[in-house]
Amino acid sequence: MKLHFVSSQAPEAIKAAQKLKHLFGQAPRDDADVIVALGGDGLMLETVHTVIDSNQAIFGMNRGSVGFLMNEFETGDLTDRIAAATETTIHPLKMTVTDKKGTTHSALAFNEVSMLRQQHQAAKLRISIDGKVRLDELVCDGIIVATPAGSTAYNLSAHGPILPINSPLLALTPISPFRPRRWRGAILSHEAEVEIEMLEANKRPVSAVADQTEFRDVVKVVVSEDEKRSARLLFDDGHSLAERVLNEQFQF
Incomplete structure (x- = not known):
């Protein structure tokens, strides 16, 4: 060996x-x-x-x-x-981001993709699943899309669900949600495509992180499982x- x-x-x-x-x-x-x-x-x-x-x-x-x-x-x-x-x-998850300049970037994440506010003001996000808007406005510190392997990491610290490792699922977990206060996230099919739009991006800048790769000042993030890798x-x-x-x- x-x-x-x-x-x-x-x-x-x-x-x-x-x-x-x-x-x-x-x-x-x-x-x-x-x-x-x-x-x-x-x-x-x-x-x-x-x-x-x-x-x-x-x-x-x-x-x-x-x-x-x-x-x-x-x-x-x-x-x-x-x-x-x-x-x-x-x-892994494939993260595709568009920044304020209109430039597109991609990265892979085996644990999670997370969006995080960059400054003192909370982020405002719009969440779509498979092309349909599911949440018009989420005011929060950020949001996480976690794989089963990553569900016990940052996702768990944000009070997200633990997913069985072989389950065909993803966890969508808000970080310190302010409005709507009672929304605690969702469990999604691993085939789902998650799109996050940053509302008021100039006033409320947001970064996007895939495992250890970060992009700042993003305006849109699309996340889906890369089943070929x-x-x-x-x-x-x-x-x-x-x-x-x-x-x-x-x-x-």
Whole structure:
């Protein structure tokens, strides 16, 4: 089994990578059977974006802070763990934004696409699903479109629903909604196309973020699942991502 190790800049992650390279060797990335990521969830997202077009599986080990997408760090039986691992395939969201200058930008998100107010004034948003306006005006700090994999991240912190990892669903979750006060978001089909228009964009500027890619001063954002692209994540037997998402719903 040919392994390629990547790490975050945290000292413990760098040290772990050096040790594992010594034990198992360091295959060139393009020739590796599995990419082993050492760090936290931020590194995992970065790695997923890096190898998305190569179809290489990723086995993460936690050398960071949160590590929801990572396995526990162990060194001795690494190849056996990888061989016995459970694979989860996840699809990204494609975000297409138009900014105030009329320029169009695109980015992918495996966790979530979020729109956030840039200044002290709340954002005003109009929400359409599959071409039909569903909410004429939402006054809020922002809004999130989350995948099942991302539903336990920023989406959960904003009181959005946790989605089973294999469910064909997306979560649409407002951030600090002011009007309408009682709207708590929606659960959508993964086939839905979500369009967010920024009302009063000059007065109330908004940024759009896809995982770690941000565009500022946007006037329209369109989000849909990119079913043609995917990432393969490996988890220790008995500790699959589906099991972790389920467990998260019983944590207090």
